[in-house]
Amino acid sequence: MKKAFSCAFLFAFSMMGxxxxxxxxxxxxxxxEYARPSVIYSENDEGIANLAHITYEPLPEHKITHITYQFxxxxxxxxENQTNRICYRYNYGLNEKCVDFYNATQGVSxxxxxxxxxxSFEFRHKVTNAxxxxxxxxxxxxxVFW
Numbered sequence: 001m002k003k004a005f006s007c008a009f010l011f012a013f014s015m016m017g018x019x020x021x022x023x024x025x026x027x028x029x030x031x032x033e034y035a036r037p038s039v040i041y042s043e044n045d046e047g048i049a050n051l052a053h054i055t056y057e058p059l060p061e062h063k064i065t066h067i068t069y070q071f072x073x074x075x076x077x078x079x080e081n082q083t084n085r086i087c088y089r090y091n092y093g094l095n096e097k098c099v100d101f102y103n104a105t106q107g108v109s110x111x112x113x114x115x116x117x118x119x120s121f122e123f124r125h126k127v128t129n130a131x132x133x134x135x136x137x138x139x140x141x142x143x144v145f146w
Contacts, residue, residue, distance in 0.1 A: 029146055031059070031117075034139040037072050037125055041133045047074065049140040052120035062117050062146035069123075070106040072138035077127045079103045085124040086142075088112050098124075117146045 037047035053059065071084045080103055087098040099111040123140040
């Protein structure tokens with residue numbers, strides 16, 4: 001749905017001459033991704049949402065300036081019983097940088113500034129003192145700026 005809207009939007013504006021022709025390029029400076037985290041089955045389990053930006057053509061390589069984020073809340077789990085972490089993987093490899101956000105729900109972070117925008121983000125959740133299994137009816141959400 002997101003792609004259909006943007007293609008129709010670009011087509012309409014290109015017909016009016018407001019978007020460069022196919023040989024031109026559109027200067028993007030961010031992307032947004034969202035995903036629902038997995039169900040947590042025990043206190044030793046993590047809820048994970050993969051927020052990788054996958055396209056047929058790679059993004060022009062730039063350095064991340066900051067991200068805005070929103071963590072999903074697990075159903076019937078108080079904020080103090082849910083800890084959150086964002087991990088960044090370099091080009092889908094094994095090297096990663098993880099930052100704990102504890103029981104934060106949303107905000108802006110500069111923790112990943114300077115890393116390439118071609119990596120992938122993964123949101124990880126742990127819950128304690130919950131009635132397992134526990135899931136979320138919300139999505140994790142990230143906007144990556146460069």
